[in-house]
Each structure stands twice: as structure tokens, then as C-alpha cells.
Amino acid sequence: MSAKMIEVRWHGRGGQGAKTAALLFAQALLTTGKYIQAFPEYGPERMGAPVQSFNRVSDTPITIHCGITEPQFVVILDPSLLDAVDVTEGVGTQGKVIVNTSFSAEEMAKKLGIAKEQVFVVNASKISTETIGKDIPNTPMLGALVKVIGNLDINGVLDDTKSKLEVKFRSKPEVIEGNLTSIKRAYDEVKNS
Amino acid sequence: MVKTVFSKGKIVAKTGNEVMAEAMRQIAPDVVAAYPITPATEIVQIFSQFVADGKVPTEFVAVESEHSAMSATIAASVAGARAMTGTSSQGLAYMWEMLYIAAGLRLPIVMAEVNRALSAPINIHGDQSDTMGARDAGWIQIYSENSQEAYDNMIQAVRIAEASKLPTMVTTDGFIISHCMEVAEVYPDADVKEFVGEYKPERALLDYKRPFTLGAIDLQDFYFEHRFQLAQAMRDSKKIILDVASDFKKKFGREYSFYEKYQMDDAEVAIVTIGSAAGTTKVVIDELRKKGIKAGLIKIRVYRPFPAEEIAKDLSKVKAFAVLDRADSCSGTFAPVYLDVVAALYANCASAPKSENYVYGLGGREISMEHIEEVYMKLDAIAKGIKKASTQLEYINVRIK
Amino acid sequence: MKEDKKLTAAELPAGGMLEGGTAEEFKTGPWRSQRPVWNKDKCIHCLTCWIYCPDASIKIAPDDKKTTVVTGIDYDHCKGCGICARECPVKIQAITMEEEKK
Structure with a gap:
């Protein structure tokens, strides 16, 4: 595996969109x-049921x-x-x-049994509830992942997500705006503390 | 940056299933008859959505079993239609007797096949047991390493089948490719249409002015000649496959042959395999080359007809090789691809390198880079005379004791 | 009957395809032990025999009024099964089976 390749694992529960998140992430980065x-x-x-999905980016x-x-990188959609x-x-x-959680990175690190430097937290459920109106953490977690990986183009991801949602939700512009805001907010709010 | 090879190509992120369905939409066959539920993958389901949405003018026949799917496809083909179908695993097994009939009647049917394990026990994950079992059915078999190859192979298969008058199946590894979203380049509809051309059957049953009989009884006095014709057609199709690949390269820019050689020019140890594991093997080769091990790969694309002379020539230059089979013959001896490779070497070469045969990945079992590297390290030791090649079938990543 | 030279794999059409109408060249008449004899005067041209004949050996043709009528029996292909005689309406009996003289 080339040193530059990024490998991501998503954890979610069946129906939470772990697979969709991986697909959206891949399409956006393409x-x-x-x-x-x-x-x-x-x-x-x-x-x-607990499910996983995966990404490679290179x-x-x-x-x-x-x-x-x-x-x-591991993304956890559901803290349970x-x-x-x-x-x-x-x-x-x-x-x-x-991790999608209301706990701090320090608290999560203790739970996970790994160093605090390795743990990033964002309350994606809260963000999606406030922006989309439902607890759909997979879209905001896209933003958090892009931020944590670091060298990716968040605007490209936003543009691609926008164009995809525009096809799907032509009659509901508020859904599109809500999703984009949730990605941006998670990008800004994800933290290592 | 991802770039297209064809000037008018478009880069998309699609799963193996999606690109195969996309190829079918672009080919726009006259008839598709299929049984679009498990164990089949989404291919025909996606295609039937294209039909329902008016995106393709194909007559879609939803039948009640795979046996009927192949029967209806055969009937459509005999009637003069460009006919296609798709299936997987038990579905292919259920088509069995009709596969032989499609080949015996010399019908240019194209099938999108996803390699999935056979029951029992029940498992629909990736392995090649299904099509390996159909290897003697008289069908051309083209295997794909990834989504791009699956798409390109589908487009080429139409012309190969029609020129050779042999049914052709194009396969991908179940889940590993069929359900994996990857980067693929798709070509404009018009260019695919131009490449596959119009189907003009020499004879069609719906041409009532020139009636003929097909499928009549054929006894001791003619059956053998007809079976010889089929076997000969398979031999002759080699040229057709290369011609179509050459046209494909001219048109779309991608190069295809019977098999792909990776780092074979100076290879001392080589792996021969089919399908998605070849991609992982390439990465292992790159690592081993950095360590000074001259590793190479032969990835078989066209397994039927088997390119015996060509493979023998390329493999005769290495010191040791292993064939990695994703199917077991349960024959008491070796697995299918190995038998073909070794027979090719024995028939064509005065001396042959040392060899081993491994079965891997049954029922979707993981094959990692470490597993492949272990095989290469063993081959390297065999090549240097440190270890002896196994005389029996070996297995990768299975709990034996 | 002379033995035909059989076609080779190179000469045969692919896929076991046979041209339409080849059965006409294959004379099955000599297989008969009994022959159907058609009585033109009794026949009402209901075509029942033509429908039932398994070897298409009842000859038919349009008459002056363009009505399809029976014109005879194709002894080159009739195997003498007797179905025509049996199916001919009981009150008509336009076809009777006779011993084939060999």
C-alpha cells in the first residue's frame, strides 16, 4: 500500500447511512x-445491527x-x-x-483506551437535528472527516454534495441547505479537546 | 488527478454492478431475460429500472427462474435478437443445461456474471466456483479485475460473441468488485453504439421466408462433428478476441489481451491468478521489487478459450510460479486454473519451472497482501533451491487443523 | 438407396442448423406395411385427415372455387399409420387401409 493512500473505516448501525456516507465521501473526493x-x-x-463500510483515497x-x-481514520456514527x-x-x-458524541475528546479517549491525540469528537447528532431537523449524523460526519484528514478540499466536497442533493431534493431547497450547513458546521466544530 | 484515456470519456464513481448495467444500457440489446433477485446481484435490477424509465428500448422479460432466463434468452437469440442476461452463483448453476444448449446452438448471448460461491453451505460472497464449474460449457469466459475492466469487457463481449458465434460471459468478483465503488471511465452512448454495431444474424427464426430447424436430434453420425465445430470455434475465437481488443484500443485507448502481464519481463517468480486478487498482487509485487525480489504476475482475462501456448511461453521463463485458484475442483488433485496452466507448459515446453497451486478466498474469505507475499517468499525460496515445491494442493487462510 | 457422402465439420452449418423442408428428401414411404386408399367420390373434404396426419402426407390444393380440397395421398412419405382412416368420419369412410403389396 502506498504511503500516500488513506484508508477509512466507518462504523454505524444498519440504516444509519454508514454505507451511504462512504459512497458520498468517495464520490465527493473523486x-x-x-x-x-x-x-x-x-x-x-x-x-x-452494527455495520461497517470502508474508503480508500489516493x-x-x-x-x-x-x-x-x-x-x-475511523468514523463512529453511533456512540452506542x-x-x-x-x-x-x-x-x-x-x-x-x-466520534459522534457529546463527550470531550479526553473522555472518549479514556473510553476507547487510546491516546487523546488520536481522538476527535463532534456532536453530529445535535448538528444534524439543528440543521436538517433529524438525527442523521452521516452527512455532518463527512465534514468532520474531511477536516481531520486535513489535506482534502472541503469546498469540492460541498460542491459535489450540493449537486447530488439538488437532483434528489429539487423541490426542497431547505433540505439541501440544511445538509450543506451540517457538513460545514461539523467541519468547523470537530475538535481534539 | 484522475484523467480519461478516451478523449470523450467521463470519469464516474460506480460499483461493478452499476458499470455492467451501464454497459448493458449502452449496448441496448433487443431482449434481456433475467431473474433479478438473489443470488443475482443488482445488475439486471438496475437495468430493468433503465427499461422502466425509458432509457433503453430493450424488451425486458422477467422470468421465474434462471433456467427460464437462459431459455428465454436462447429463444430470443434464435429468433434473431441481440439477447443478454445476467446472474450469479446458484443462478448460474440453475442455468446449467441451458448453458450447454446456448453454446451448442452457437448463439451469441452475452451474460453479465458476478462470481459468487456455490451452496452448500449457503454463501453468496465472492469466489469463482460458479463460472469455473461452467468452464467446459462452450462459453467464452472473460474475467475482470475491476469495474473498468468489467465495463470494457461487456462492450467487447458483444462483438466477440457475435463474430465467434459463441455465448460469452463477463464476470467480476462478487462483492469485492460488484459492490465496490471505484473510479471508472465510461464512454458516450454513441461511441459504444458505434463500437458494438448493429446485430445482423445470418439466420433468424423470425425470418419466415427462410425457415430452418434448430435443436434437432443429432445422432452418432453427426453429433461429434457438431461438437468438434464448437471446440474449433473456441480455438478460432482467440483471433477474434485479439482483433476486437485491437479495435477497442484504437477506439477507446485501453489495451486488452488474453491476459495481463505485470512485471513479467525479468520475473523470476510469478503468480498466475484471475480477478480482483490480481490488483492486490500488483501492490505486493511493487513492494517485493523494492526488496530485490523479481516478482511478476500473469492475470488471466480470457480463461475460455484458454491461451495455452502464450501462457506457456511467458511462464517458461520464470524459475518458479504459483497458480492462485479462487475455486476448488474437489477432484482429489489440483484446482482448475492450475491444471490448465500446467497442461499448457507440459504440452508446449521442453522444460517447465517449479510450480505450486493454492486455493484461496472461497466464500469471500479475505486474501491479504501478507498472504500473497508469503506465496512469493516461498516461490523465491523454491527458485533459490532452499525449499521444495509442494506436490499437493495448498490452501491460503483456512483453518485446517 | 445410395449412401450420401456425409458432411464434415468444416462443411456443416454451425449449431446443428438444418434448412427448412429437408424431410421432403427423406422418403419414408417404403416403411409402410399398410397403405391408405382414398376414395375421391366419398370424400367430403373436411380435412380431418390432413389435420391428423403426423407426416403431412395428405395432399391438398385449392379447387376452382379456391376452396381447399384433398387431392390424394403422398405415398413417398406416408408410413401407413392409419390415423387418417380412423379419423375419417364414420359415415363417410373415404379412406380405407389395405395390405401393402411388396
Whole structure:
């Protein structure tokens, strides 16, 4: 695996949009000129059950097709998963974990059993409730992920998400605006403290 | 930055299923008959949505089983239509007897097939047991490493099938490619349409002015000649496959052959495999090359017809190779691809390199870079005379004891 | 009957395809042990025999009024099964089976 390749693992519950988030993330980064992969965990799909999805992002073509076991970034859509799944598996001492939670990074680090420097928190559920009107944390978490990864183009991601939503919600401009605001807010609010 | 190879191409993020359905929409066959639920993947479901949305003028026949799907596709093809279908796993198994009939009647049917495991136990994850079982059915088999290849192979398959009068299946690895979103370049509808051209069957049953009989009984005096014709057509299709690939390169810029060689020029140890694992193998090769191990890869694209002479020639230059099969023959000996490769070497070369055969990834079992690297390290040791090649079938990542 | 030279794999049409109407060249008349004899005067041209004949051996043609009528029996292909005689309406009996003289 090339050193420049980014590998991401998403944790959610069936129905929360972990797969969709990975797909949206991949599509958005493609428009910024990156090579991408997005794939769901190859398992049964059941509403409420813990599910995973994955992303690879690279500046060069991606030929690797095995699973992701040591992700640099882990995104947790549902904090209740912490008790059910080993979300830090393969994260090591360098990987970064982004959690949708109201707790601080310090508190989360204690829970996760990893260094505080590796933990990022954002209250995506609160953001989505305030901006979209529903607890749909996957869209804001896109923004948080882009911020934590660092060298990605948030405006490109926003533009692509906007154009996709415009097709889907032509008659509901408030939904589009809400989603975009949620991404921007999570981008700004995600923190390591 | 992701760039197109074809000047008018468009970069998209699509799953293997989506690009295969997209290719079918662009090819716009006259008839698609399919059974669009599990174990089939979304391909025909997506395609049927295209039909419902008026995006393709194809007559879509939703049948009640895969046996009927292939039967209806055969009937449509005999009637003179450009006919396609798609399936996977048990669905392909259920088509079995009709597969042979499609080939025996020399019908240029194209099938989008996603490689998934066969029951029992029940499993629909990626492995090649389904199409490996159909390897002697008289169908051309083209395997794809990724979404791009799946798309390109579908487009080429139409012309290959029609020129060779052989049914052709294009496959991708289940889930690993079929459900993985990747970067793919798609071409404008008009260019695909121009490339595949119009289907002009020599004879069609709906041409009532020139009636003919198809599927009549064929006894001891003619059956053998007809089966010889089929086998010969498979041999002759090699030229057609290369010609179509050459036209494809001229038109769209991407290069295809019977197999892809990766770092084979000076390779001392090589892996031969099919499908998505080849992509992972390439990454391993890049790593090993940095360590001074001259590793190479032969990724088979066209498995039927089997490019025996060509592979033998390329493999004869290495010191040791391993064939990684994603299907087991349960034959008491080796797995399908290995048998073909070794027979090719035995028939074509005075001396052959040391070799091993591994079965991996059944039912979607992970094959990691470490697994592939281990194979190369063993091959390297065999090449240097430190280790002996195994004389039996070996398995990767399975709990044996 | 002379033995035809059989076509090779290179000469045969692909896929076991056969041209329409090849059965006409294959004479099955000599298989008969009984022959149907058609009585033109009794026949009411209901075409029941034509419908039932499994070997398309009842000959038909349009008459002056362009009505389709029976014109005879194709002894080159009739195998003498007797279905025509059996199906001919009981009150008509325009077809009777006779011993084939060999």
C-alpha cells in the first residue's frame, strides 16, 4: 500500500447511512481529482445491527482489493457502538478516531483506551437535528472527516454534495441547505479537546 | 488527478454492478431475460429500472427462474435478437443445461456474471466456483479485475460473441468488485453504439421466408462433428478476441489481451491468478521489487478459450510460479486454473519451472497482501533451491487443523 | 438407396442448423406395411385427415372455387399409420387401409 493512500473505516448501525456516507465521501473526493474506493462490510444487512463500510483515497490508481485492517481514520456514527464493537481494532498508535458524541475528546479517549491525540469528537447528532431537523449524523460526519484528514478540499466536497442533493431534493431547497450547513458546521466544530 | 484515456470519456464513481448495467444500457440489446433477485446481484435490477424509465428500448422479460432466463434468452437469440442476461452463483448453476444448449446452438448471448460461491453451505460472497464449474460449457469466459475492466469487457463481449458465434460471459468478483465503488471511465452512448454495431444474424427464426430447424436430434453420425465445430470455434475465437481488443484500443485507448502481464519481463517468480486478487498482487509485487525480489504476475482475462501456448511461453521463463485458484475442483488433485496452466507448459515446453497451486478466498474469505507475499517468499525460496515445491494442493487462510 | 457422402465439420452449418423442408428428401414411404386408399367420390373434404396426419402426407390444393380440397395421398412419405382412416368420419369412410403389396 502506498504511503500516500488513506484508508477509512466507518462504523454505524444498519440504516444509519454508514454505507451511504462512504459512497458520498468517495464520490465527493473523486470530483476533487482523487482515486477512490468505497465498499460496505460484506455481511448481512440488518436494521440496527452494527455495520461497517470502508474508503480508500489516493492520488494514484488503486489496484488493491483486500479488506482494510489498519485504517488511519475511523468514523463512529453511533456512540452506542463503543460497547458492542471493537471500534479501535487495527487503529494502532497513529490512527485517528472521530466520534459522534457529546463527550470531550479526553473522555472518549479514556473510553476507547487510546491516546487523546488520536481522538476527535463532534456532536453530529445535535448538528444534524439543528440543521436538517433529524438525527442523521452521516452527512455532518463527512465534514468532520474531511477536516481531520486535513489535506482534502472541503469546498469540492460541498460542491459535489450540493449537486447530488439538488437532483434528489429539487423541490426542497431547505433540505439541501440544511445538509450543506451540517457538513460545514461539523467541519468547523470537530475538535481534539 | 484522475484523467480519461478516451478523449470523450467521463470519469464516474460506480460499483461493478452499476458499470455492467451501464454497459448493458449502452449496448441496448433487443431482449434481456433475467431473474433479478438473489443470488443475482443488482445488475439486471438496475437495468430493468433503465427499461422502466425509458432509457433503453430493450424488451425486458422477467422470468421465474434462471433456467427460464437462459431459455428465454436462447429463444430470443434464435429468433434473431441481440439477447443478454445476467446472474450469479446458484443462478448460474440453475442455468446449467441451458448453458450447454446456448453454446451448442452457437448463439451469441452475452451474460453479465458476478462470481459468487456455490451452496452448500449457503454463501453468496465472492469466489469463482460458479463460472469455473461452467468452464467446459462452450462459453467464452472473460474475467475482470475491476469495474473498468468489467465495463470494457461487456462492450467487447458483444462483438466477440457475435463474430465467434459463441455465448460469452463477463464476470467480476462478487462483492469485492460488484459492490465496490471505484473510479471508472465510461464512454458516450454513441461511441459504444458505434463500437458494438448493429446485430445482423445470418439466420433468424423470425425470418419466415427462410425457415430452418434448430435443436434437432443429432445422432452418432453427426453429433461429434457438431461438437468438434464448437471446440474449433473456441480455438478460432482467440483471433477474434485479439482483433476486437485491437479495435477497442484504437477506439477507446485501453489495451486488452488474453491476459495481463505485470512485471513479467525479468520475473523470476510469478503468480498466475484471475480477478480482483490480481490488483492486490500488483501492490505486493511493487513492494517485493523494492526488496530485490523479481516478482511478476500473469492475470488471466480470457480463461475460455484458454491461451495455452502464450501462457506457456511467458511462464517458461520464470524459475518458479504459483497458480492462485479462487475455486476448488474437489477432484482429489489440483484446482482448475492450475491444471490448465500446467497442461499448457507440459504440452508446449521442453522444460517447465517449479510450480505450486493454492486455493484461496472461497466464500469471500479475505486474501491479504501478507498472504500473497508469503506465496512469493516461498516461490523465491523454491527458485533459490532452499525449499521444495509442494506436490499437493495448498490452501491460503483456512483453518485446517 | 445410395449412401450420401456425409458432411464434415468444416462443411456443416454451425449449431446443428438444418434448412427448412429437408424431410421432403427423406422418403419414408417404403416403411409402410399398410397403405391408405382414398376414395375421391366419398370424400367430403373436411380435412380431418390432413389435420391428423403426423407426416403431412395428405395432399391438398385449392379447387376452382379456391376452396381447399384433398387431392390424394403422398405415398413417398406416408408410413401407413392409419390415423387418417380412423379419423375419417364414420359415415363417410373415404379412406380405407389395405395390405401393402411388396
